[in-house]
Amino acid sequence: MPSPPAGGGSSPLLGDLLQQQFNRGSSEANNQQLYRLLRDAMLQEQLPPGLRLPSSRQLATELGVARNTVIHVYERLAAEGYVSAGVGQGTFVLDTRPDRLVALEHAQPATPAQAQAAISARGQALVAQAGAAERQWGAFMPGVPEVRTFPARIWMRLQNRQWRKPQPDLLTYAVGPGLPALRQQLADYLRSSRGVRCSPEQIIVTNGTHAAMQLVSLLLADSGDKAWVEDPGYWGVHSVWRSAGLDTIPVAVDEQGLQLDEGMPQGVPRLIYVSPSHQYPLGAVMSLARRRRLLAYARRNNCWIVEDDYDSEFRYGRPPLPSLQGLDAHGRVIYLATFSKVIYPGLRLAYMVVPEALVESFQTGLSELYRGGQYLTQAVLADFIAEGHFVAHIRRMRQLYARRRQALLAAIRQHFGERLPIHDGAAGLHLVLGLPPGSNDLAVCEQAMRAGVLTRPLSQYYRGAAPQPGLLLGYAHVDEADIERHFATLAQVIRSQCRL
Ligand SMILES: Cc1ncc(COP(=O)(O)O)c(C=O)c1O
CATH class of the missing domain: 3.90.1150.10 (Aspartate Aminotransferase, domain 1)
Known part of the structure; x- marks a missing residue:
C-alpha cells in the first residue's frame, strides 16, 4: 500500500464541502452518502493526496451524524485503498493518481463514435448483423414455446427434493460434460424418439445451442475455414461461426432442404450446418436422397455436418422423422438439440451428440472454455424425464x-x-x-x-x-x-x- 506523503495538512475546505453537499434528509443512508462524497472528492482531487481528514469525532459533530458512521466510512475507504489509517496516526488521503501519461491519454472519456471504432472488426460484424429480436413474448413472435402451461408444480416438487439434501458435487464446479443421470436419460430418449445412435458418453450438455455451435467451430475448424450455412437460415449459427473467424457461405435451400447439386458453392467446407427435420425458417424436410448425398459428401471430403434438431418433437399429422445422425455410419455428424422449445427457453440448457472419436476433445474443450454447470438443474431435469413428465x-x-x-x-x-x-x-x-x-x-x-x-x-x-x-x-x-x-x-x- 502506498504510504501517505509527509507534511500533509487538514483541509478547512473539507468541512465546507461536506456541509454543502451532505444531506441528512436524503433517502440515501448517511454512511453511503458520506462514503460517496469523500470518494468522489478524492477521485476528482478536490481532496488532494497527503491531506489529513478530520478525526471521526470532529467530522461526526460537524455533520450531526453518529461517530460510528464516520468510523465505518473511514474503514471502508481504507480497505479500498483511498486513505491510510492507523490507530492514533490520523487518516490521510493516499496518492492513487495514475501517472501523467495515462492521465493525459484518458483525459476525455471516449465519445460513442470513438468507442464504436475501438470494437474489433469481428465485434463490429457481429453487432451490425445481429439477429436476435428485442421482444420475445407476444403474438406472433416466432420460435417461442408456450411457457404458461409448463408443469411448474411437478418441477417445484422435483427441485425441492434435490434442494432438501443438496449433494456437494451438484453445487460445486462441475467436472465433465453433463450430469451422468441426465445423459443416460437423454441417450434413451434420443434412441427411441429421434433415431439417434449414441451412448450416454457421447452426450455433452451445454448452456444453449449457441455454446454447442461455438464449441464445434473452435474444436473442428480454424479461423478462415469455410462453413456452409442454409440460406435462408438461422441467424444464430451465422453469428456464432463468423465471430469464431469462419467464412460462412450461404447455400440455397429448396423443398428438399440444402441444395447439393447446382446450388453447391465451390471449395470444400470444414463444417456444414443443416436443420434437416424442419428447415429453419421455411420448414422443408430434407429428403432421404439429399441426406444420403450429404453424408457421402462429408465422408468423401472430411467435413463435419452439424445437424440442428431444434424443434422436431412438434410435427403435426405425421410422426417426427428420424434424425440424420441415425443414418450416419461414419461418424461425420454432430447432432444438436435444445430444451428451449420442449421445456422453456430461459432454462438455457441444450446438448450435443458427438461422434465417439471426438468425445474426449469435446469434454475437455467444454470444461476449458465454459466449465459445465447447473448440475442441480440437470438432476431435476433427469428426474423430470425419468418420471415420464417430459414426454x-x-x-x-x-x-x-x-x-x-x-x-x-x-x-x-x-x-x-x-x-x-x-x-x-x-x-x-x-x-x-x-x-x-x-x-x-x-x-x-x-x-x-x-x-x-x-x-x-x-x-x-x-x-x-x-x-x-x-x-x-x-x-x-x-x-x-x-x-x-x-x-x-x-x-x-x-x-x-x-x-x-
Ligand atoms: C434454428 C434454431 N436452432 C436452435 C435454436 C435454439 O437455441 P437455444 O438452445 O440457444 O435456445 C433456435 C432458437 O430459436 C433456433 O431457431
Whole structure:
C-alpha cells in the first residue's frame, strides 16, 4: 500500500464541502452518502493526496451524524485503498493518481463514435448483423414455446427434493460434460424418439445451442475455414461461426432442404450446418436422397455436418422423422438439440451428440472454455424425464400447438383465401406467410409492431437478396381465442403495405 506523503495538512475546505453537499434528509443512508462524497472528492482531487481528514469525532459533530458512521466510512475507504489509517496516526488521503501519461491519454472519456471504432472488426460484424429480436413474448413472435402451461408444480416438487439434501458435487464446479443421470436419460430418449445412435458418453450438455455451435467451430475448424450455412437460415449459427473467424457461405435451400447439386458453392467446407427435420425458417424436410448425398459428401471430403434438431418433437399429422445422425455410419455428424422449445427457453440448457472419436476433445474443450454447470438443474431435469413428465409435456404441447396452428391457418384463409403461400412443413412453432412479390416485409413488420403484433421479416434470414418476401409467424404461445384478433390486425397492415 502506498504510504501517505509527509507534511500533509487538514483541509478547512473539507468541512465546507461536506456541509454543502451532505444531506441528512436524503433517502440515501448517511454512511453511503458520506462514503460517496469523500470518494468522489478524492477521485476528482478536490481532496488532494497527503491531506489529513478530520478525526471521526470532529467530522461526526460537524455533520450531526453518529461517530460510528464516520468510523465505518473511514474503514471502508481504507480497505479500498483511498486513505491510510492507523490507530492514533490520523487518516490521510493516499496518492492513487495514475501517472501523467495515462492521465493525459484518458483525459476525455471516449465519445460513442470513438468507442464504436475501438470494437474489433469481428465485434463490429457481429453487432451490425445481429439477429436476435428485442421482444420475445407476444403474438406472433416466432420460435417461442408456450411457457404458461409448463408443469411448474411437478418441477417445484422435483427441485425441492434435490434442494432438501443438496449433494456437494451438484453445487460445486462441475467436472465433465453433463450430469451422468441426465445423459443416460437423454441417450434413451434420443434412441427411441429421434433415431439417434449414441451412448450416454457421447452426450455433452451445454448452456444453449449457441455454446454447442461455438464449441464445434473452435474444436473442428480454424479461423478462415469455410462453413456452409442454409440460406435462408438461422441467424444464430451465422453469428456464432463468423465471430469464431469462419467464412460462412450461404447455400440455397429448396423443398428438399440444402441444395447439393447446382446450388453447391465451390471449395470444400470444414463444417456444414443443416436443420434437416424442419428447415429453419421455411420448414422443408430434407429428403432421404439429399441426406444420403450429404453424408457421402462429408465422408468423401472430411467435413463435419452439424445437424440442428431444434424443434422436431412438434410435427403435426405425421410422426417426427428420424434424425440424420441415425443414418450416419461414419461418424461425420454432430447432432444438436435444445430444451428451449420442449421445456422453456430461459432454462438455457441444450446438448450435443458427438461422434465417439471426438468425445474426449469435446469434454475437455467444454470444461476449458465454459466449465459445465447447473448440475442441480440437470438432476431435476433427469428426474423430470425419468418420471415420464417430459414426454407427457411434449405430447400435451403438440396437441395444443396443433390447435393453434389450425386457428392461424384458418385466420389466414379467412382474410386472404389461397392468395398468399404458406411454408411450414406442418411442424414446429411457427409458419412462414409469403407476401406478394415486391412487398417490403421489413416495413410490414415495423408497422405491425406499432399496431401491437410481432413478426419477423423472411428477407432478414437470407444472406443476400431475398427471392421472396414473407413473415415468420409464431403461434405456439398465442391463445387460440386471440389468434383471429391478432391476425386481423396484421392482415390490415398487410393490406395497407402490399399489392394483393
Ligand atoms: C434454428 C434454431 N436452432 C436452435 C435454436 C435454439 O437455441 P437455444 O438452445 O440457444 O435456445 C433456435 C432458437 O430459436 C433456433 O431457431
